[in-house]
Amino acid sequence: MSKPLVLITGSTGLLGKGMEETAPAGFRLLGLHQRAYEVKDSRMKHLVLDIRDKRAVDKLFAKHKFDAVVHAAGIASVDYVEKHYAESLESNIVGTLNITSACRKAGIHLIYVSTNAVFDGKKAPYREEDAVAPVNKYGKLKVDCEKIVQETLAHWTIARPILMYGWNHIATRPNPATWIYDKLMRGERVQLVGDVFENPLFNIPCGKAMWAMIKKKPSGIFHLGGKDTVNRHQFGLAIAKVFGLDAALIDKVGSDAFPGIAPRPPKTSFVVARMEKELGVPAVALEDGLKAMKDSLVLRA
């Protein structure tokens, strides 16, 4: 009997990379991404396919029998969504409709990847059952996608990762950790806000949590986060400390220093008891996650 096949949409993103690096031996992986580039040195097969193209999505599902689908593809930049809403609707809503429709027809369990941006940031730490109240267009789109999944599928899980850090595939966008690291490495000053709090999530335990969901196929919502709640300024200081970079280059500012960007919920840290108890994935301390990130950089050099 052949090993079960798992589809990951958005496989070249930070979450896809975490899943690839933690993939158990008993599964085959197929990933898809949008832009026409080849992913080298990868343990999974990557396809270029735009999830907005319903015909292409249906053809893919007709060709393969997936054991489970992880749907992480879409526009994940809060500020890009705020400024390019029509394009983001197509990518996030039309794309999610196409993937859920294909899963519904084939009776496949879908794990939809949502976000902490579904909350308004006034009542942290958030549990899975807390009411959603997004404050920006990205958060609103993700709430709409969660509803599409919950209201149209019989078999689903919603994973809500919070601010993620780790090494991306080279072709993808930087994340806050690699952005801060690159700036400090170049000796440039960095302004980081002291009024936005999260419990950052290393993409490796995130990958492990996604695999636990694929194996167990639980119903409901799971909050995925790290052990320590910090503001972005403290996050930057932790990066400087672990990587031995100059913390004096980091300036603490308020969110009002960036008037042009989309509103951010101030405090969205998660309670991660469900992740720890039901998925068996312990929350990782920020310093430990950053040290593991540093060690994997040494291995790559």
Ligand SMILES: NC(=O)c1ccc[n+]([C@@H]2O[C@H](COP(=O)([O-])OP(=O)(O)OC[C@H]3O[C@@H](n4cnc5c(N)ncnc54)[C@H](OP(=O)(O)O)[C@@H]3O)[C@@H](O)[C@H]2O)c1
């Ligand atoms: N990163 C975080 O801190 C964070 C926090 C909370 C929630 N999330 C959620 O987690 C999920 C994954 O995030 P991420 O950081 O891994 O994302 P990412 O690094 O921005 O990568 C996005 C992925 O989606 C693909 N994609 C975008 N539009 C597509 C389309 N129309 N068709 C096919 N593929 C498309 C991209 O392909 P290309 O490489 O070809 O562009 C890429 O593989 C997202 O749903 C995001 O909302 C992320």
